[in-house]
Amino acid sequence: MRDDRHHVFWASTVDSQGQRRSLVNRRSADVAIVGAGFTGLWSAYYLKTLAPHLEIAVIEAERVGHGASGRNGGWVVGNLAGLERYIGGLPMAQRKACCRLVADNVDEIGRTLAREGIEADFHKGGAIYAAARYPDQIAIQQDYLAHLHELGHDEANCYWLDADQLAGKVRFRNGYGGIHHRQVATVNPLKMVTGLAATVERLGVTIYERSPATSMVKGEVSTHEGAIEAPVIVCATEGYARDFHDFRRHVIPVQSLVIATEPLSASTWQAIGMAERPAFCDASRLINYGHRSADGRLVFGARGTYRFGAKPKADHAISDADIAMRRDLLTDLFPVLEGVRITHGWGGSLGLSRSFRPHAILDRRSGIATAGGYAGEGVAASHLFGRTLADMILERDTDIARMPWAFPHAAHARLIKHWEPEPLRWLAAQTITYCYAGEEALMKRQRHAPLLKRALTKTNDFFASIIE
Structure with missing residues (x-):
């Protein structure tokens, strides 16, 4: 994929794609999908397998997998960010059923990839949510485990590891303990998205590249050189909707920014552990995440920043300072990696909805559907929400279509609040970032400072309430 392989590790593992044609002139379809990432392609896959007679067209502004789907950290999580906002008030039996469906989604992805012959390095090794740097992180992770159980996740899938049990799976510098979440896998996301694109094309779906959407109205989506008329249009742009329609509001x-090391030696892996190749993170507010790749690298990322004006990251490269920050955090967790070469550094944009919960919406009056707001957990969520959109569009009465995130008769403009105008968004993001840094500094110095911690928490809660 062009010179992406110099920055994005995943791109270096995939043969260059032949360029697909752009959309020119006017076309017609039964369903038009904007965005050839996971949400758009899973929607196309399930629509076409459930209703083979449908004419489905996908338009992509750049290339398949150009956005977050081709350059994320590779986690396939059996949970949904913001799920508690949907099911927190439901009876436990319903919460458990919803959590079971979300957890089983990981296995369903693995089965689908195997069935379709998509080689994407899918590996289900679970995830370790560790207290791995500061003693204060023990309480943070134990509170999170209690939250998972209260939410409805199976205790057999989410359980506590003491320090010795943790060391048996991953050897952090300061491994105090952590959660083992069994329903998590890892994947090479670019292999997955390109394999999925080839699969839907084999089923008869048409994909147009280099065709950025300029407008989306009832019955038609337009580009600079053409248009597709369709009674149903799916907006599957996640964090890349800035240039058209009002989804950007x-x-x-x-x-989110990611690095990859060179392949590590057998002795280094022996020192680190990770024989089962689990994903891992610690309780940092920076939301770090990593895993052992199929070829023996460490792929490691941490949340980046919010850009003023809600600008998505269009380029792939990240700065030397961004790489150094993530390298230092990685060597803090694993000192044995000091001096290991970082071969790749890249980034992309995840999507945050105003209500901080994911959504699958079908506005039958306008014929426009959308899904997104995955908050960084979109590799798995996009599969589940693509299935949800397909069931809603085809009016199938299924368990998935009845889930609380499915809105088959709603308009996104009424269901999802608008984000506040600038500079309020940027100021709130900066304040939260500084509060997080303050909390990190206190934990690092092992200072209790209860009054200061309480002040930081209240300040963070105040700005976080802007997005409640």
Whole structure:
């Protein structure tokens, strides 16, 4: 994929794609999908397998997998960010059923990839949510485990590891303990998205590249050189909707930046552990995440920043300072990696909805559907929400279509609040970032400072309430 392989590790593992044609002139279809990432392609896949007679066209502004779907951290999480906002008030039996469906989604992705012959390095090794740097992180992770159980996640899938049990799976510098979440896998996301594109094309779906959407109205989506008339249009742009329609006011992009090491030696892996190749993170507010790749690298990322004006990250490269920050955080977790070469550094934009919960919406009056707001957990969520959109569009009465995130008779403009105008968004993001940094500094110095911690928490809660 062009010179992406110099920055994005995943791109270096995939043969260059032949360029697909752009959309020119006017076309017609039964369903038009904007965005050839996971949400758009899973929607196309399930629509076409459930209703093979449908004519489905996908338009992509750049190339398949150009956005977050081709340059994320590769986690396939059996949970949904913001799920508690949907099911927190439901009876436990319903919460458990919803959590079971979300957890089983990981296995369903693995089965689908195997069935379709998509080689994407899918590996289900679970995830470790560790207290791995500061003693204060023990309480943070234990509170999170209690939250998972209260939400309805199976205790057999989410359980506590003491320090010795943790060391048996991953050897952090300061491994105090952590959560083992069994329903998490890892994947090479670019292999997955390009394999999925080839699969839907084999089923008869048409994909147009280099065809950025300029407008989306009832019955038609337009580009600079053409248009597709369709009674149903799916907006599957997540954090990349800035240049058209009003979706940009409801879902904004936040950057996440990732690095990859050179392949590590057998002795280094022996020192680190990770024989089962689990994903891992610690309780940092920076939301770090990593895993062992199929070829023996460490892929490691941490949340980046919010750009003023809600600008998505269009380029792939990240700065030397961004790489150094993530390298230092990685070597803090694993000192044995000091001096290991970082071969790749890249970034992309995840989508945050104004209500901080994911959504699958079908406005039958306008014929426009959308899904997104995954808050960084979109590799798995996009599969589930693509299935949800397909069931709603085809009016199938299924368990998935009845889930609380499915809105088959709603308009996104009424369901999802608008984000506040600038500079309020940027100021809130900066304040939260500084509060997080303050909390990190206190934990690092092992200072209790209860009054200061309480002040930081209240300040963070105040600005977070802007997005409640």
